[in-house]
Amino acid sequence: MKKHTKRKKPLNKIVALVLLVVLGYMVIQTGSYILSQGEFPILSDINLFRKEADTSLGWNLILVNDDYSIPGNYEVELTELSNGEKVDSRIYPQLQQMFDDARAAGLELFVREGYRTAQDQKDIMDERIQQYRDEGYSRSEAKKLAEEYVAEPGTSEHELGIAVDINADTSKCSSDAVYTWLANNAYRYGFIKRYPEDKTEITGVNNEPWHYRYVGVDVAREMQEKELCLEEYIETLK
Ligand SMILES: [Zn+2]
Incomplete structure:
Protein backbone atom coordinates (compact mmCIF):
# COMPACT_ATOMS: atom_id res chain seq x y z
CA MET A 1 0.00 0.00 0.00
CA LYS A 2 2.78 2.38 0.97
CA LYS A 3 4.72 1.52 -2.13
CA HIS A 4 1.65 2.25 -4.22
CA THR A 5 1.16 5.79 -2.92
CA LYS A 6 4.84 6.54 -3.34
CA ARG A 7 4.73 5.62 -6.99
CA LYS A 8 1.69 7.81 -7.55
CA LYS A 9 3.17 10.97 -6.10
CA PRO A 10 5.34 12.21 -9.01
CA LEU A 11 2.41 11.77 -11.37
CA ASN A 12 0.22 13.88 -9.12
CA LYS A 13 2.85 16.59 -9.19
CA ILE A 14 2.97 16.56 -12.97
CA VAL A 15 -0.82 16.72 -13.23
CA ALA A 16 -0.87 19.62 -10.78
CA LEU A 17 1.84 21.42 -12.72
CA VAL A 18 0.04 20.97 -16.04
CA LEU A 19 -3.21 22.22 -14.51
CA LEU A 20 -1.38 25.23 -13.09
CA VAL A 21 0.10 26.10 -16.49
CA VAL A 22 -3.27 25.74 -18.24
CA LEU A 23 -4.96 27.82 -15.56
CA GLY A 24 -2.27 30.49 -15.77
CA TYR A 25 -2.64 30.61 -19.54
CA MET A 26 -6.40 31.03 -19.24
CA VAL A 27 -5.97 33.82 -16.70
CA ILE A 28 -3.60 35.64 -19.08
CA GLN A 29 -6.00 35.20 -22.03
CA THR A 30 -8.92 36.40 -19.93
CA GLY A 31 -6.91 39.37 -18.69
CA SER A 32 -5.94 40.45 -22.19
CA TYR A 33 -9.56 40.05 -23.32
CA ILE A 34 -10.75 42.33 -20.52
CA LEU A 35 -8.02 44.87 -21.37
CA SER A 36 -8.91 44.95 -25.08
CA GLN A 37 -12.69 44.59 -24.82
CA GLY A 38 -13.46 46.29 -21.52
CA GLU A 39 -15.68 43.47 -20.30
CA PHE A 40 -15.45 40.01 -18.81
CA PRO A 41 -15.57 37.28 -21.45
CA ILE A 42 -18.02 34.44 -21.66
CA LEU A 43 -16.38 31.12 -22.49
CA SER A 44 -17.08 31.27 -26.24
CA ASP A 45 -15.40 34.71 -26.42
CA ILE A 46 -11.91 33.33 -26.06
CA ASN A 47 -9.98 31.58 -28.79
CA LEU A 48 -7.35 29.83 -26.65
CA PHE A 49 -5.27 29.06 -29.71
CA ARG A 50 -5.12 32.61 -31.08
CA LYS A 51 -1.60 33.89 -31.57
CA GLU A 52 -0.17 37.21 -32.56
CA ALA A 53 0.26 37.60 -36.32
CA ASP A 54 3.71 37.08 -37.81
CA THR A 55 5.06 40.36 -39.21
CA SER A 56 8.38 38.92 -40.41
CA LEU A 57 7.18 38.34 -43.99
CA GLY A 58 6.57 42.06 -44.50
CA TRP A 59 3.65 44.42 -43.97
CA ASN A 60 1.89 43.26 -47.15
CA LEU A 61 1.91 39.59 -46.08
CA ILE A 62 0.64 39.81 -42.51
CA LEU A 63 -1.91 37.04 -42.09
CA VAL A 64 -4.76 38.14 -39.84
CA ASN A 65 -7.72 35.87 -39.16
CA ASP A 66 -9.52 34.19 -36.28
CA ASP A 67 -6.27 32.44 -35.30
CA TYR A 68 -3.88 35.38 -35.71
CA SER A 69 -4.50 38.79 -34.21
CA ILE A 70 -2.88 42.10 -35.08
CA PRO A 71 0.10 42.85 -32.82
CA GLY A 72 -0.85 45.37 -30.14
CA ASN A 73 1.93 47.77 -31.15
CA TYR A 74 1.03 47.77 -34.87
CA GLU A 75 1.26 51.25 -36.35
CA VAL A 76 0.04 52.49 -39.69
CA GLU A 77 0.41 55.74 -41.60
CA LEU A 78 -2.90 56.65 -43.22
CA THR A 79 -3.99 58.54 -46.31
CA GLU A 80 -7.52 59.93 -46.42
CA LEU A 81 -9.63 59.30 -49.52
CA SER A 82 -11.95 61.94 -50.99
CA ASN A 83 -14.97 60.37 -49.21
CA GLY A 84 -13.31 60.40 -45.79
CA GLU A 85 -12.32 56.71 -45.65
CA LYS A 86 -8.69 56.04 -44.84
CA VAL A 87 -6.13 53.48 -46.04
CA ASP A 88 -2.49 52.64 -45.38
CA SER A 89 -0.53 55.23 -47.38
CA ARG A 90 1.55 52.47 -48.98
CA ILE A 91 -1.44 51.01 -50.86
CA TYR A 92 -2.90 54.36 -51.94
CA PRO A 93 -1.14 54.79 -55.34
CA GLN A 94 -2.14 51.30 -56.53
CA LEU A 95 -5.68 51.66 -55.19
CA GLN A 96 -6.08 54.98 -57.01
CA GLN A 97 -4.73 53.49 -60.25
CA MET A 98 -7.16 50.56 -59.96
CA PHE A 99 -10.10 52.93 -59.47
CA ASP A 100 -8.99 55.17 -62.36
CA ASP A 101 -8.82 52.15 -64.68
CA ALA A 102 -12.16 50.71 -63.48
CA ARG A 103 -13.81 54.09 -64.10
CA ALA A 104 -12.23 54.26 -67.54
CA ALA A 105 -13.89 50.89 -68.17
CA GLY A 106 -17.26 52.49 -67.41
CA LEU A 107 -17.74 51.43 -63.78
CA GLU A 108 -18.85 53.59 -60.87
CA LEU A 109 -17.37 52.36 -57.62
CA PHE A 110 -16.22 53.61 -54.25
CA VAL A 111 -14.45 52.48 -51.07
CA ARG A 112 -17.28 51.70 -48.67
CA GLU A 113 -14.86 50.98 -45.82
CA GLY A 114 -11.13 51.21 -45.44
CA TYR A 115 -9.21 51.48 -42.20
CA ARG A 116 -10.96 50.76 -38.93
CA THR A 117 -9.59 51.14 -35.41
CA ALA A 118 -10.02 48.25 -32.95
CA PRO A 153 -11.68 43.23 -32.68
CA GLY A 154 -7.97 42.68 -33.30
CA THR A 155 -8.60 40.13 -36.05
CA SER A 156 -10.00 42.28 -38.89
CA GLU A 157 -7.81 43.15 -41.87
CA HIS A 158 -9.48 46.55 -41.88
CA GLU A 159 -7.49 47.31 -38.74
CA LEU A 160 -4.30 46.90 -40.81
CA GLY A 161 -5.41 49.60 -43.26
CA ILE A 162 -4.54 47.44 -46.28
CA ALA A 163 -8.04 46.04 -46.89
CA VAL A 164 -10.96 47.83 -48.53
CA ASP A 165 -14.62 47.04 -49.09
CA ILE A 166 -15.45 48.18 -52.60
CA ASN A 167 -19.04 48.81 -53.62
CA ALA A 168 -20.75 49.87 -56.81
CA ASP A 169 -22.68 53.10 -57.03
CA THR A 170 -25.79 51.09 -57.84
CA SER A 171 -27.63 54.08 -59.28
CA LYS A 172 -25.10 53.99 -62.13
CA CYS A 173 -23.91 50.38 -62.47
CA SER A 174 -24.55 46.95 -60.98
CA SER A 175 -22.68 45.38 -58.08
CA ASP A 176 -22.10 42.33 -60.25
CA ALA A 177 -20.32 44.40 -62.89
CA VAL A 178 -17.97 45.84 -60.25
CA TYR A 179 -17.33 42.51 -58.51
CA THR A 180 -16.62 40.78 -61.81
CA TRP A 181 -14.20 43.47 -62.95
CA LEU A 182 -12.40 43.34 -59.61
CA ALA A 183 -12.20 39.53 -59.63
CA ASN A 184 -10.56 39.67 -63.05
CA ASN A 185 -8.34 42.73 -62.63
CA ALA A 186 -7.55 43.61 -59.01
CA TYR A 187 -4.47 41.37 -58.93
CA ARG A 188 -2.82 43.60 -61.55
CA TYR A 189 -2.73 46.31 -58.87
CA GLY A 190 -1.64 43.99 -56.05
CA PHE A 191 -5.07 43.33 -54.56
CA ILE A 192 -6.65 39.95 -53.93
CA LYS A 193 -10.23 38.90 -53.27
CA ARG A 194 -9.57 37.83 -49.72
CA TYR A 195 -12.61 35.62 -49.05
CA PRO A 196 -13.51 33.70 -52.22
CA GLU A 197 -16.61 31.55 -52.34
CA ASP A 198 -14.64 28.30 -52.85
CA LYS A 199 -12.24 28.92 -49.92
CA THR A 200 -14.65 29.54 -47.05
CA GLU A 201 -13.55 26.30 -45.34
CA ILE A 202 -10.00 27.63 -45.15
CA THR A 203 -10.60 31.32 -44.51
CA GLY A 204 -13.46 30.74 -42.10
CA VAL A 205 -15.27 33.70 -43.67
CA ASN A 206 -18.29 33.73 -45.98
CA ASN A 207 -17.92 34.82 -49.60
CA GLU A 208 -17.20 38.57 -49.67
CA PRO A 209 -16.90 39.73 -53.29
CA TRP A 210 -16.34 43.32 -52.12
CA HIS A 211 -13.44 42.78 -49.71
CA TYR A 212 -10.02 43.31 -51.31
CA ARG A 213 -6.72 43.08 -49.55
CA TYR A 214 -3.34 44.35 -50.72
CA VAL A 215 -0.49 41.83 -50.97
CA GLY A 216 1.66 43.41 -53.71
CA VAL A 217 1.61 42.86 -57.47
CA ASP A 218 3.94 39.83 -57.67
CA VAL A 219 2.19 37.91 -54.89
CA ALA A 220 -1.28 38.80 -56.16
CA ARG A 221 -0.39 37.56 -59.65
CA GLU A 222 0.90 34.24 -58.28
CA MET A 223 -2.16 33.80 -56.05
CA GLN A 224 -4.47 34.55 -58.97
CA GLU A 225 -2.68 32.10 -61.30
CA LYS A 226 -2.54 29.29 -58.75
CA GLU A 227 -5.98 30.11 -57.28
CA LEU A 228 -4.65 30.29 -53.72
CA CYS A 229 -6.18 32.16 -50.81
CA LEU A 230 -3.86 33.99 -48.43
CA GLU A 231 -3.80 31.16 -45.86
CA GLU A 232 -2.70 28.76 -48.60
CA TYR A 233 -0.14 31.15 -50.06
CA ILE A 234 1.50 31.79 -46.67
CA GLU A 235 1.69 28.02 -46.18
CA THR A 236 3.74 27.69 -49.39
CA LEU A 237 6.37 30.01 -47.91
CA LYS A 238 7.04 27.72 -44.95
ZN1 LIG B 1 -14.10 44.06 -45.49
Missing part, protein backbone atom coordinates in the same frame (compact mmCIF):
# COMPACT_ATOMS: atom_id res chain seq x y z
CA GLN A 119 -12.70 50.41 -31.30
CA ASP A 120 -14.57 50.76 -34.64
CA GLN A 121 -14.42 47.00 -34.98
CA LYS A 122 -15.71 46.49 -31.44
CA ASP A 123 -18.59 48.92 -32.09
CA ILE A 124 -19.57 47.00 -35.24
CA MET A 125 -19.45 43.71 -33.33
CA ASP A 126 -21.44 45.11 -30.38
CA GLU A 127 -24.08 46.52 -32.72
CA ARG A 128 -24.49 43.18 -34.47
CA ILE A 129 -24.70 41.30 -31.15
CA GLN A 130 -27.33 43.76 -29.91
CA GLN A 131 -29.39 43.19 -33.07
CA TYR A 132 -29.48 39.46 -32.33
CA ARG A 133 -30.19 40.03 -28.63
CA ASP A 134 -33.11 42.25 -29.61
CA GLU A 135 -34.38 39.32 -31.64
CA GLY A 136 -34.37 37.24 -28.48
CA TYR A 137 -31.11 35.31 -28.68
CA SER A 138 -29.01 34.74 -25.55
CA ARG A 139 -25.71 36.59 -25.26
CA SER A 140 -23.62 33.59 -26.32
CA GLU A 141 -25.97 32.73 -29.20
CA ALA A 142 -25.99 36.35 -30.37
CA LYS A 143 -22.19 36.47 -30.21
CA LYS A 144 -21.87 33.28 -32.20
CA LEU A 145 -24.22 34.54 -34.91
CA ALA A 146 -22.49 37.93 -35.07
CA GLU A 147 -19.11 36.25 -35.49
CA GLU A 148 -20.31 34.69 -38.72
CA TYR A 149 -20.35 38.15 -40.24
CA VAL A 150 -18.07 40.32 -38.15
CA ALA A 151 -14.44 39.70 -37.24
CA GLU A 152 -13.54 40.03 -33.59
Whole structure:
Protein backbone atom coordinates (compact mmCIF):
# COMPACT_ATOMS: atom_id res chain seq x y z
CA MET A 1 0.00 0.00 0.00
CA LYS A 2 2.78 2.38 0.97
CA LYS A 3 4.72 1.52 -2.13
CA HIS A 4 1.65 2.25 -4.22
CA THR A 5 1.16 5.79 -2.92
CA LYS A 6 4.84 6.54 -3.34
CA ARG A 7 4.73 5.62 -6.99
CA LYS A 8 1.69 7.81 -7.55
CA LYS A 9 3.17 10.97 -6.10
CA PRO A 10 5.34 12.21 -9.01
CA LEU A 11 2.41 11.77 -11.37
CA ASN A 12 0.22 13.88 -9.12
CA LYS A 13 2.85 16.59 -9.19
CA ILE A 14 2.97 16.56 -12.97
CA VAL A 15 -0.82 16.72 -13.23
CA ALA A 16 -0.87 19.62 -10.78
CA LEU A 17 1.84 21.42 -12.72
CA VAL A 18 0.04 20.97 -16.04
CA LEU A 19 -3.21 22.22 -14.51
CA LEU A 20 -1.38 25.23 -13.09
CA VAL A 21 0.10 26.10 -16.49
CA VAL A 22 -3.27 25.74 -18.24
CA LEU A 23 -4.96 27.82 -15.56
CA GLY A 24 -2.27 30.49 -15.77
CA TYR A 25 -2.64 30.61 -19.54
CA MET A 26 -6.40 31.03 -19.24
CA VAL A 27 -5.97 33.82 -16.70
CA ILE A 28 -3.60 35.64 -19.08
CA GLN A 29 -6.00 35.20 -22.03
CA THR A 30 -8.92 36.40 -19.93
CA GLY A 31 -6.91 39.37 -18.69
CA SER A 32 -5.94 40.45 -22.19
CA TYR A 33 -9.56 40.05 -23.32
CA ILE A 34 -10.75 42.33 -20.52
CA LEU A 35 -8.02 44.87 -21.37
CA SER A 36 -8.91 44.95 -25.08
CA GLN A 37 -12.69 44.59 -24.82
CA GLY A 38 -13.46 46.29 -21.52
CA GLU A 39 -15.68 43.47 -20.30
CA PHE A 40 -15.45 40.01 -18.81
CA PRO A 41 -15.57 37.28 -21.45
CA ILE A 42 -18.02 34.44 -21.66
CA LEU A 43 -16.38 31.12 -22.49
CA SER A 44 -17.08 31.27 -26.24
CA ASP A 45 -15.40 34.71 -26.42
CA ILE A 46 -11.91 33.33 -26.06
CA ASN A 47 -9.98 31.58 -28.79
CA LEU A 48 -7.35 29.83 -26.65
CA PHE A 49 -5.27 29.06 -29.71
CA ARG A 50 -5.12 32.61 -31.08
CA LYS A 51 -1.60 33.89 -31.57
CA GLU A 52 -0.17 37.21 -32.56
CA ALA A 53 0.26 37.60 -36.32
CA ASP A 54 3.71 37.08 -37.81
CA THR A 55 5.06 40.36 -39.21
CA SER A 56 8.38 38.92 -40.41
CA LEU A 57 7.18 38.34 -43.99
CA GLY A 58 6.57 42.06 -44.50
CA TRP A 59 3.65 44.42 -43.97
CA ASN A 60 1.89 43.26 -47.15
CA LEU A 61 1.91 39.59 -46.08
CA ILE A 62 0.64 39.81 -42.51
CA LEU A 63 -1.91 37.04 -42.09
CA VAL A 64 -4.76 38.14 -39.84
CA ASN A 65 -7.72 35.87 -39.16
CA ASP A 66 -9.52 34.19 -36.28
CA ASP A 67 -6.27 32.44 -35.30
CA TYR A 68 -3.88 35.38 -35.71
CA SER A 69 -4.50 38.79 -34.21
CA ILE A 70 -2.88 42.10 -35.08
CA PRO A 71 0.10 42.85 -32.82
CA GLY A 72 -0.85 45.37 -30.14
CA ASN A 73 1.93 47.77 -31.15
CA TYR A 74 1.03 47.77 -34.87
CA GLU A 75 1.26 51.25 -36.35
CA VAL A 76 0.04 52.49 -39.69
CA GLU A 77 0.41 55.74 -41.60
CA LEU A 78 -2.90 56.65 -43.22
CA THR A 79 -3.99 58.54 -46.31
CA GLU A 80 -7.52 59.93 -46.42
CA LEU A 81 -9.63 59.30 -49.52
CA SER A 82 -11.95 61.94 -50.99
CA ASN A 83 -14.97 60.37 -49.21
CA GLY A 84 -13.31 60.40 -45.79
CA GLU A 85 -12.32 56.71 -45.65
CA LYS A 86 -8.69 56.04 -44.84
CA VAL A 87 -6.13 53.48 -46.04
CA ASP A 88 -2.49 52.64 -45.38
CA SER A 89 -0.53 55.23 -47.38
CA ARG A 90 1.55 52.47 -48.98
CA ILE A 91 -1.44 51.01 -50.86
CA TYR A 92 -2.90 54.36 -51.94
CA PRO A 93 -1.14 54.79 -55.34
CA GLN A 94 -2.14 51.30 -56.53
CA LEU A 95 -5.68 51.66 -55.19
CA GLN A 96 -6.08 54.98 -57.01
CA GLN A 97 -4.73 53.49 -60.25
CA MET A 98 -7.16 50.56 -59.96
CA PHE A 99 -10.10 52.93 -59.47
CA ASP A 100 -8.99 55.17 -62.36
CA ASP A 101 -8.82 52.15 -64.68
CA ALA A 102 -12.16 50.71 -63.48
CA ARG A 103 -13.81 54.09 -64.10
CA ALA A 104 -12.23 54.26 -67.54
CA ALA A 105 -13.89 50.89 -68.17
CA GLY A 106 -17.26 52.49 -67.41
CA LEU A 107 -17.74 51.43 -63.78
CA GLU A 108 -18.85 53.59 -60.87
CA LEU A 109 -17.37 52.36 -57.62
CA PHE A 110 -16.22 53.61 -54.25
CA VAL A 111 -14.45 52.48 -51.07
CA ARG A 112 -17.28 51.70 -48.67
CA GLU A 113 -14.86 50.98 -45.82
CA GLY A 114 -11.13 51.21 -45.44
CA TYR A 115 -9.21 51.48 -42.20
CA ARG A 116 -10.96 50.76 -38.93
CA THR A 117 -9.59 51.14 -35.41
CA ALA A 118 -10.02 48.25 -32.95
CA GLN A 119 -12.70 50.41 -31.30
CA ASP A 120 -14.57 50.76 -34.64
CA GLN A 121 -14.42 47.00 -34.98
CA LYS A 122 -15.71 46.49 -31.44
CA ASP A 123 -18.59 48.92 -32.09
CA ILE A 124 -19.57 47.00 -35.24
CA MET A 125 -19.45 43.71 -33.33
CA ASP A 126 -21.44 45.11 -30.38
CA GLU A 127 -24.08 46.52 -32.72
CA ARG A 128 -24.49 43.18 -34.47
CA ILE A 129 -24.70 41.30 -31.15
CA GLN A 130 -27.33 43.76 -29.91
CA GLN A 131 -29.39 43.19 -33.07
CA TYR A 132 -29.48 39.46 -32.33
CA ARG A 133 -30.19 40.03 -28.63
CA ASP A 134 -33.11 42.25 -29.61
CA GLU A 135 -34.38 39.32 -31.64
CA GLY A 136 -34.37 37.24 -28.48
CA TYR A 137 -31.11 35.31 -28.68
CA SER A 138 -29.01 34.74 -25.55
CA ARG A 139 -25.71 36.59 -25.26
CA SER A 140 -23.62 33.59 -26.32
CA GLU A 141 -25.97 32.73 -29.20
CA ALA A 142 -25.99 36.35 -30.37
CA LYS A 143 -22.19 36.47 -30.21
CA LYS A 144 -21.87 33.28 -32.20
CA LEU A 145 -24.22 34.54 -34.91
CA ALA A 146 -22.49 37.93 -35.07
CA GLU A 147 -19.11 36.25 -35.49
CA GLU A 148 -20.31 34.69 -38.72
CA TYR A 149 -20.35 38.15 -40.24
CA VAL A 150 -18.07 40.32 -38.15
CA ALA A 151 -14.44 39.70 -37.24
CA GLU A 152 -13.54 40.03 -33.59
CA PRO A 153 -11.68 43.23 -32.68
CA GLY A 154 -7.97 42.68 -33.30
CA THR A 155 -8.60 40.13 -36.05
CA SER A 156 -10.00 42.28 -38.89
CA GLU A 157 -7.81 43.15 -41.87
CA HIS A 158 -9.48 46.55 -41.88
CA GLU A 159 -7.49 47.31 -38.74
CA LEU A 160 -4.30 46.90 -40.81
CA GLY A 161 -5.41 49.60 -43.26
CA ILE A 162 -4.54 47.44 -46.28
CA ALA A 163 -8.04 46.04 -46.89
CA VAL A 164 -10.96 47.83 -48.53
CA ASP A 165 -14.62 47.04 -49.09
CA ILE A 166 -15.45 48.18 -52.60
CA ASN A 167 -19.04 48.81 -53.62
CA ALA A 168 -20.75 49.87 -56.81
CA ASP A 169 -22.68 53.10 -57.03
CA THR A 170 -25.79 51.09 -57.84
CA SER A 171 -27.63 54.08 -59.28
CA LYS A 172 -25.10 53.99 -62.13
CA CYS A 173 -23.91 50.38 -62.47
CA SER A 174 -24.55 46.95 -60.98
CA SER A 175 -22.68 45.38 -58.08
CA ASP A 176 -22.10 42.33 -60.25
CA ALA A 177 -20.32 44.40 -62.89
CA VAL A 178 -17.97 45.84 -60.25
CA TYR A 179 -17.33 42.51 -58.51
CA THR A 180 -16.62 40.78 -61.81
CA TRP A 181 -14.20 43.47 -62.95
CA LEU A 182 -12.40 43.34 -59.61
CA ALA A 183 -12.20 39.53 -59.63
CA ASN A 184 -10.56 39.67 -63.05
CA ASN A 185 -8.34 42.73 -62.63
CA ALA A 186 -7.55 43.61 -59.01
CA TYR A 187 -4.47 41.37 -58.93
CA ARG A 188 -2.82 43.60 -61.55
CA TYR A 189 -2.73 46.31 -58.87
CA GLY A 190 -1.64 43.99 -56.05
CA PHE A 191 -5.07 43.33 -54.56
CA ILE A 192 -6.65 39.95 -53.93
CA LYS A 193 -10.23 38.90 -53.27
CA ARG A 194 -9.57 37.83 -49.72
CA TYR A 195 -12.61 35.62 -49.05
CA PRO A 196 -13.51 33.70 -52.22
CA GLU A 197 -16.61 31.55 -52.34
CA ASP A 198 -14.64 28.30 -52.85
CA LYS A 199 -12.24 28.92 -49.92
CA THR A 200 -14.65 29.54 -47.05
CA GLU A 201 -13.55 26.30 -45.34
CA ILE A 202 -10.00 27.63 -45.15
CA THR A 203 -10.60 31.32 -44.51
CA GLY A 204 -13.46 30.74 -42.10
CA VAL A 205 -15.27 33.70 -43.67
CA ASN A 206 -18.29 33.73 -45.98
CA ASN A 207 -17.92 34.82 -49.60
CA GLU A 208 -17.20 38.57 -49.67
CA PRO A 209 -16.90 39.73 -53.29
CA TRP A 210 -16.34 43.32 -52.12
CA HIS A 211 -13.44 42.78 -49.71
CA TYR A 212 -10.02 43.31 -51.31
CA ARG A 213 -6.72 43.08 -49.55
CA TYR A 214 -3.34 44.35 -50.72
CA VAL A 215 -0.49 41.83 -50.97
CA GLY A 216 1.66 43.41 -53.71
CA VAL A 217 1.61 42.86 -57.47
CA ASP A 218 3.94 39.83 -57.67
CA VAL A 219 2.19 37.91 -54.89
CA ALA A 220 -1.28 38.80 -56.16
CA ARG A 221 -0.39 37.56 -59.65
CA GLU A 222 0.90 34.24 -58.28
CA MET A 223 -2.16 33.80 -56.05
CA GLN A 224 -4.47 34.55 -58.97
CA GLU A 225 -2.68 32.10 -61.30
CA LYS A 226 -2.54 29.29 -58.75
CA GLU A 227 -5.98 30.11 -57.28
CA LEU A 228 -4.65 30.29 -53.72
CA CYS A 229 -6.18 32.16 -50.81
CA LEU A 230 -3.86 33.99 -48.43
CA GLU A 231 -3.80 31.16 -45.86
CA GLU A 232 -2.70 28.76 -48.60
CA TYR A 233 -0.14 31.15 -50.06
CA ILE A 234 1.50 31.79 -46.67
CA GLU A 235 1.69 28.02 -46.18
CA THR A 236 3.74 27.69 -49.39
CA LEU A 237 6.37 30.01 -47.91
CA LYS A 238 7.04 27.72 -44.95
ZN1 LIG B 1 -14.10 44.06 -45.49
